[in-house]
Amino acid sequence: MFEQDVVRYQVEDGIVRIVLNRPDCLNAMNRPLLRQLLAALELAAVDEAAGAVIITGHGRAFSAGADIRFLNQAAPAEVRELARLAVAVTSRIETLGKVVLAAVNGDALGGGLEIAEACTLRLAAEDARFGHPEVSIGAVAGFGGTTRLPRLIGKGRAAELLLTGRLMDAEEACRLGLVNRVVAPQDLPAESEKLLRGILAQSPTAVRLSWEAIHRGLSLTEDESARLGADYFGLAAQSEDFRIGTRAFLDKQTPSFKGR
Incomplete structure (x- = not known):
């Protein structure tokens, strides 16, 4: 479906690999790329062969960001339209119902x-770089960065990065909590898949509910979030996986989850 275009979609052994494919411009994001990325995510959401998703970039970069040539020539309304399309993409990533891993292979x-x-x-390759340089071109991190980065690394650290445009290497990104793990560039594909295989071995129902509890709980008070977690615990208890998992624990066996 996407093989010859600006987004590639491949599925193998339960893992979808979505590849941003504009390597000549460091996978800069324009409307065609964002539309195809959203379409790829929608396909992954309903693809019964897809248990988890990896997003990565083709070539030397994950993505250098929005296409600045477009931004320079576009009307303000067109820029806002691009940002809203990107927000639809990032929101869909979070609500896909499946684990989505960014394998950051470059900038x-x-x-x-x-x-x-x-x-x-x-997960990041050792030579990856991270940053929000939007202010250096007179722009704002309008694809969700002003919302998500403070939640990931804290308000003060996020403010420094968003207000200075400073770039950081993978090790610093890992220390700040932006990146889960840093690996050698040649190991990034295998390590990404290995991490997802560990998640796919768990109850799909429990994984989905756990992520929903984390994601939804961030917008609640601590007490409300804790009650939400209790509600999700109750939902999990209604599943076949819950009975399979608890029985396997008592019998000292490895559970074989059904995802329901």
Whole structure:
């Protein structure tokens, strides 16, 4: 469906690999790329062969961000339309119902970083760089960065990055909590898949409900979030996976989850 275009969609052994495919411009995001990325996510949401998703970039970068040539020539209304399309993409990543991992194979800047920030998990190659340089071109991190980055690394640290445009390497991103793990560039595909395989071995129902509780709970008070977690615990208890998992624990066996 996307093989010859600006987004590639591949599925193998339960893992979808969505590849941003504008390597000549460091996978800069324009409307065609964002539309195809959204379409790829919608396909992954209903693809019965897809248990989890990896988003990565083709070539030297994950994504250098929004296409600045477009931004320079576009009318303000067109810029806002692009941002709203990107927000639809990042929101869909968070609500896909499946774990989405950003395998950051190079620079993740501006809108590219905002795509990664929306993912459930982020693995980075050692030579990757991260940052929100929007202010350096007179812009704002309008694809969700002003919302998600403070939640990931804290208000003060996020403010520094968003207000200075400073770039950081993968190790600093990991220390700040933006990245889960840093690996050698050649190991990034295998390590990304290995992490997802560990998640796919768990109850799909419990994984989905756990992520929903995390995501929804961030917008609630601590007490409300705790009650939401209790409600999701109750929902999990209604599943077949809950009975399978608890029985397997008592019998000292490895559970074989059904995802229902």
